[in-house]
Amino acid sequence: MIQYERFVLDNGLRVIVHEDHSTPMAVVNVMYDVGARDENPNKTGFAHLFEHLMFGGSINIEDYDEPLQMAGGENNAYTTNDLTNYYIQLPSENLETAFWLESDRMLSLAFSEKSLDVQRKVVCEEFKEHYINKPYGDVWHKLRELSYKEHPYRWMTIGKELSHIENAQLADVKSFFFKHYRPVNAVLVVAGHVSLDEVKRLSDKWFGPIPMGEKYIRNLPQESKQMQARLLEVEADVPLDAFYKTWHMASRLSKRYYAADLLSDILSGGGSSRLYQALVKEKQLFSQVDCSHMGSVDAGLLTIEGKLVKGVKMSDAEQAVKEEVEKMKSELVNEAELQKVKNKTESMIAFEDMSVMNRANSLATYELLGDAEMMNTELSRYQEITAEDIKKESEEIFDENNSNTMHYFSKN
Amino acid sequence: MKKNKNMLDRTVAPQIKDAVEFNLQLKKSEQFTLDNGIPVYSINAGAQEVTLVELVFHAGNWHEDQNIIAGTTNFLLKNGTSKKSAFEINEHFEYYGAYLNRNCYNETANITLHCLNKYLKDVLPVVSELITDSVFKEEELAIYKQNQIQRLKVSLQKCDFVANRFIDEYLFGFDHPYGRYTSIPDFEALNRDKIVKFYNDYYINGKCIIFVAGNLPADIFQQLNTAFGHLPLNKNSIAEKRFTISPATEKKQRVINDPNGVQGAVRMARPFPNRHHPDFMKVQVLNNLFGGFFGSRLMSNIREDKGYTYGIHSYFENHVQDSAWMISTEAGRDVCEATIGEVYKEMEILKEELVDEEELLLVRNYMIGSILGDLDGPFQIIGRWKNYVLNGLDESYFYKSINTIKTISAEEIRQLAQKYFVPEEFYELVVV
Numbered sequence: 001m002i003q004y005e006r007f008v009l010d011n012g013l014r015v016i017v018h019e020d021h022s023t024p025m026a027v028v029n030v031m032y033d034v035g036a037r038d039e040n041p042n043k044t045g046f047a048h049l050f051e052h053l054m055f056g057g058s059i060n061i062e063d064y065d066e067p068l069q070m071a072g073g074e075n076n077a078y079t080t081n082d083l084t085n086y087y088i089q090l091p092s093e094n095l096e097t098a099f100w101l102e103s104d105r106m107l108s109l110a111f112s113e114k115s116l117d118v119q120r121k122v123v124c125e126e127f128k129e130h131y132i133n134k135p136y137g138d139v140w141h142k143l144r145e146l147s148y149k150e151h152p153y154r155w156m157t158i159g160k161e162l163s164h165i166e167n168a169q170l171a172d173v174k175s176f177f178f179k180h181y182r183p184v185n186a187v188l189v190v191a192g193h194v195s196l197d198e199v200k201r202l203s204d205k206w207f208g209p210i211p212m213g214e215k216y217i218r219n220l221p222q223e224s225k226q227m228q229a230r231l232l233e234v235e236a237d238v239p240l241d242a243f244y245k246t247w248h249m250a251s252r253l254s255k256r257y258y259a260a261d262l263l264s265d266i267l268s269g270g271g272s273s274r275l276y277q278a279l280v281k282e283k284q285l286f287s288q289v290d291c292s293h294m295g296s297v298d299a300g301l302l303t304i305e306g307k308l309v310k311g312v313k314m315s316d317a318e319q320a321v322k323e324e325v326e327k328m329k330s331e332l333v334n335e336a337e338l339q340k341v342k343n344k345t346e347s348m349i350a351f352e353d354m355s356v357m358n359r360a361n362s363l364a365t366y367e368l369l370g371d372a373e374m375m376n377t378e379l380s381r382y383q384e385i386t387a388e389d390i391k392k393e394s395e396e397i398f399d400e401n402n403s404n405t406m407h408y409f410s411k412n
Numbered sequence: 413m414k415k416n417k418n419m420l421d422r423t424v425a426p427q428i429k430d431a432v433e434f435n436l437q438l439k440k441s442e443q444f445t446l447d448n449g450i451p452v453y454s455i456n457a458g459a460q461e462v463t464l465v466e467l468v469f470h471a472g473n474w475h476e477d478q479n480i481i482a483g484t485t486n487f488l489l490k491n492g493t494s495k496k497s498a499f500e501i502n503e504h505f506e507y508y509g510a511y512l513n514r515n516c517y518n519e520t521a522n523i524t525l526h527c528l529n530k531y532l533k534d535v536l537p538v539v540s541e542l543i544t545d546s547v548f549k550e551e552e553l554a555i556y557k558q559n560q561i562q563r564l565k566v567s568l569q570k571c572d573f574v575a576n577r578f579i580d581e582y583l584f585g586f587d588h589p590y591g592r593y594t595s596i597p598d599f600e601a602l603n604r605d606k607i608v609k610f611y612n613d614y615y616i617n618g619k620c621i622i623f624v625a626g627n628l629p630a631d632i633f634q635q636l637n638t639a640f641g642h643l644p645l646n647k648n649s650i651a652e653k654r655f656t657i658s659p660a661t662e663k664k665q666r667v668i669n670d671p672n673g674v675q676g677a678v679r680m681a682r683p684f685p686n687r688h689h690p691d692f693m694k695v696q697v698l699n700n701l702f703g704g705f706f707g708s709r710l711m712s713n714i715r716e717d718k719g720y721t722y723g724i725h726s727y728f729e730n731h732v733q734d735s736a737w738m739i740s741t742e743a744g745r746d747v748c749e750a751t752i753g754e755v756y757k758e759m760e761i762l763k764e765e766l767v768d769e770e771e772l773l774l775v776r777n778y779m780i781g782s783i784l785g786d787l788d789g790p791f792q793i794i795g796r797w798k799n800y801v802l803n804g805l806d807e808s809y810f811y812k813s814i815n816t817i818k819t820i821s822a823e824e825i826r827q828l829a830q831k832y833f834v835p836e837e838f839y840e841l842v843v844v
Contacts, residue, residue: 022457022458022459023788024662059422060423061422065706066774067425067708069706069707069775070430070774070778071431071781072778072782073781074781082664089785090781090785091429091431091434091784093426093428094429096426097426100425104422107422117719118716118719119719120717120719121718121719122716123722123724124744125675125719125720125722125744126722128674128744129722129742133570133571133673133674133675133742134569135566135569136566139418184470237561237672238566238569239565239566239568239569240565240566270506271498271499271501271503272499272502273506278500278558280555281498281555284555284558287558287562287563288562290562307566309558336818340507343506343507343508343531344509346527346528347462347508347511347526350462350528354458354462354789354791356788383765
């Protein structure tokens with residue numbers, strides 16, 4: 001059980017306090033309810049670029065990093081398709097420094113031309129490093145576009161193309177900030193060697209005076225049910241052929257999510273998982289194979305991907321994947337196999353929860369999803385799943401009409 | 413007078429306690445010895461009912477006499493014993509939600525188990541089985557070879573991967589374990605006999621140290637002793653091997669790996685002595701100032717001012733015998749040379765100008781805060797102990813390091829910069 005307290009400031013900022021006095025450190029985690037899915041389709045990559053700009057100085061504080069480092073703190077941030085998260089770890093004696101820094105950049109950024117200019121370049125280099133200059137770097141770009149026709153998950157957080165980032169203007173930065181970075185759209189989690197009273201006092205003092213802002217009402221086009229299988233064939237300068245297939249799955253908040261998560265663990269994720277055993281070890285069609293899902297807030301994708309052993313025909317590899325998937329639809333998994341993936345989930349949660357930072361991050365994520373208490377109820381949601389649920393979910397997901405296949409051929 | 417909320421002056425930073433005022437303590441590791449003489453270092457801390465068990469063998473590539481034998485032996489430890497197939501082994505650990513990993517380094521190779529306390533009894537005997545009864549079946553070796561070769565082919569298209577191989581070769585020479593790397597023919601040349609022999613010499617009859625951490629079960633000693641205390645380990649001393657460093661004569665290298673590449677992997681490095689050298693601790697502070705954290709000179713100039721790269725870092729290679737001081741980044745193809753120029757400029761500034769007290773205090777505070785954060789949790793603490801034990805150090809190293817961070821002067825830092833930032837002593841490499 002993770003203990004925590006929750007309160008809401010007058011301006012709508014939700015605050016969660018999780019005390020753990022076994023550490024000398026404090027964690028301050030600020031999560032904003034905005035991600036790449038909230039971007040204008042002609043200005044993609046903006047939520048992530050914006051995350052970089054959050055370190056370019058705020059209205060009253062010229063430099064964000066220096067005072068934090070002076071206080072012995074470290075910080076980082078990340079952007080996903082669903083949300084943006086900023087976190088600090090520092091000695092708890094210096095907790096107020098984190099409040100000062102985070103509240104000032106929630107109040108207003110400095111909106112400096114120089115910062116925008118530099119961060120545009122930095123993000124372009126990040127784009128090149130991860131998505132252009134690497135073999136298979138464009139895979140997710142293509143898979144998202146193939147799998148989503150309406151929902152903004154059709155682009156990646158880094159953005160659809162370099163030009164969207166290169167063309168970002170300061171006016172865009174300002175309007176994005178005042179639309180999304182308001183107390184009413186954020187969650188603050190303070191964890192570690194802290195007390196509820198102290199956090200209340202500091203929250204009132206530093207975050208209390210920030211204007212509430214307008215609640216952002218998300219109204220995104222949801223993906224219509226896919227009625228026909230899609231296929232994309234690609235040739236690229238890579239050493240090995242690769243196979244990718246995605247299927248639409250339920251959203252994070254659906255009960256179906258838990259069955260989908262467990263079924264992906266049955267298919268892959270360990271040396272005794274089905275795809276690895278059948279396709280890598282026994283049939284030797286793939287040199288590596290993986291089943292994963294996005295875990296996204298809106299309806300996501302479940303993916304099977306793998307690199308083919310040199311000389312194996314794409315159609316044979318595809319057929320073998322199909323056979324494993326069909327087995328999931330036609331046969332109940334046995335109890336031991338189901339118990340195995342449940343045990344794995346329990347263990348994963350226990351290891352994740354060792355770090356205060358992870359606990360703070362999870363509390364913020366669950367609060368943003370609707371209820372921080374999910375932190376304590378998730379495991380039982382998994383425990384409830386039966387072999388019948390897995391079979392039923394497999395039938396729902398692994399419908400050929402619900403699938404998107406990409407054959408990624410090596411030119412060499 | 414009524415207090416006005418708007419009177420809050422946000423331009424004034426809250427008072428801080430300088431991290432250098434913190435009194436950092438490294439939790440003592442409890443030590444005990446199994447019946448057969450295996451030393452065990454343990455840290456009992458944390459709230460979650462989990463345990464980490466790490467078995468460290470003197471079985472790194474230092475000890476192999478053919479390329480990638482050590483790595484292959486380590487990798488295949490999970491792939492079958494006389495009683496269990498690879499599948500059954502994996503299924504066993506996974507059923508109990510346990511994670512069994514193995515890694516091969518230069519001097520050592522390890523097996524790491526993460527496990528819920530309640531299942532430790534069920535999985536430790538199988539760990540013992542892996543280090544006494546692995547059989548290295550031909551078909552497992554064949555699959556491994558095929559898949560590693562494929563993996564390598566993909567990696568060889570990445571400029572950072574290629575650069576990391578070459579820079580180590582320049583520093584140490586290909587015949588030194590620190591400078592050696594593996595190519596496709598090395599995988600093809602692997603044969604089972606050599607692996608079985610390496611396993612016999614360096615695992616079954618090898619030298620082992622155990623590190624455990626977590627909210628440990630009360631009978632942890634008995635559990636470890638039952639699983640490992642009767643094995644024929646630590647009986648023989650391992651033959652000491654010496655290697656000569658033969659660095660490259662040409663210091664500046666430019667490589668085109670992908671003619672269409674849009675970025676280059678930049679590496680700049682110089683040899684540096686190991687942790688026992690009197691400069692090693694002091695130079696950590698200079699390194700942090702130079703390129704060791706987000707607020708460093710290199711990051712501020714090359715990322716935050718010029719936008720040439722997503723990140724640039726400097727660090728010391730983690731070797732026991734000899735280290736190297738490395739600067740590493742991936743930069744836009746057209747700005748790689750400019751990046752190198754800026755790195756040398758930053759070196760010159762540190763050689764000429766004294767760092768001001770404000771910036772030095774910031775680096776001190778950052779480093780102390782970072783160590784404080786890093787001591788959070790049993791796995792991190794045992795990691796630090798492991799590092800000391802494997803490098804022949806003790807906990808006094810921890811306290812001396814802290815003291816160095818707190819007291820080193822700007823003048824000493826400049827002297828270190830003058831001593832080590834000698835451009836002619838740096839290898840330079842760009843791989844596009």
